[in-house]
Amino acid sequence: MNLVFLGAPGSGKGTQAAKIKDRYELAHISTGDILRAEIAAGSELGQAASKIMETGALVSDEIILGMMDHRLRQDDCAKGWILDGFPRTVAQAEGLEALMAGMDSDLDLGVLIQVDAEEVVKRLSSRRTCKECGAILSPAELGEDIPEEGDCPKCEGKYFLRDDDRPETIRRRLEVFEKETAPVIGFFRNRDKLVEIDGSQAPDTVTDAIFSILRDQFGEKQTA
């Protein structure tokens, strides 16, 4: 099962992908996480990406497609995957389709998680990310009035406020989403491979809605 989770930054794509992947034994691939790992490793790619990411703009299609070509060939992708944060442009969607054709595989479904802009700004500016385990932490886990940095409740690491989760950069990311990524929704719709979910509901309700759609489309699959 090869899925793409689509939605504005802060729509809950990453949170939902992390919950859905286990039942179907899928690899969860976030291009944002791969780029942040490159930055942490101090690689050449990381250094180039870091400057772009700080502004809320997109890293080039060429770099991202090269990264995904490598990632999708790894062993953990054999049973299928959930892509989170990719494709973010129509050129990336077309590149992914070509990549899939070359691997004798295909995209099965785009799951669009819809949330309005006001809610996105509220969610992103109040969330924190763990430097160590990568967990995305919300006020539900950390309480209200969260400091920019603190101790992660899930590991020994520290959480922090991502530079691109500051209000001015969030607004830029939303503009980029509307201009570059919204057309990707049409790409999936035109292929009759799009389902839409109301992402403003409670996270568990959104997860149940996605499971229900996957059951309808792909049948029951439970893992231990």
Ligand code: AMP
């Ligand atoms: P995310 O964690 O998915 O919100 O991504 C954080 C930042 O990484 C984005 O604002 C972009 O600068 C960059 N990025 C992540 N995925 C992509 C992609 N598919 N194409 C271009 N840039 C990306």
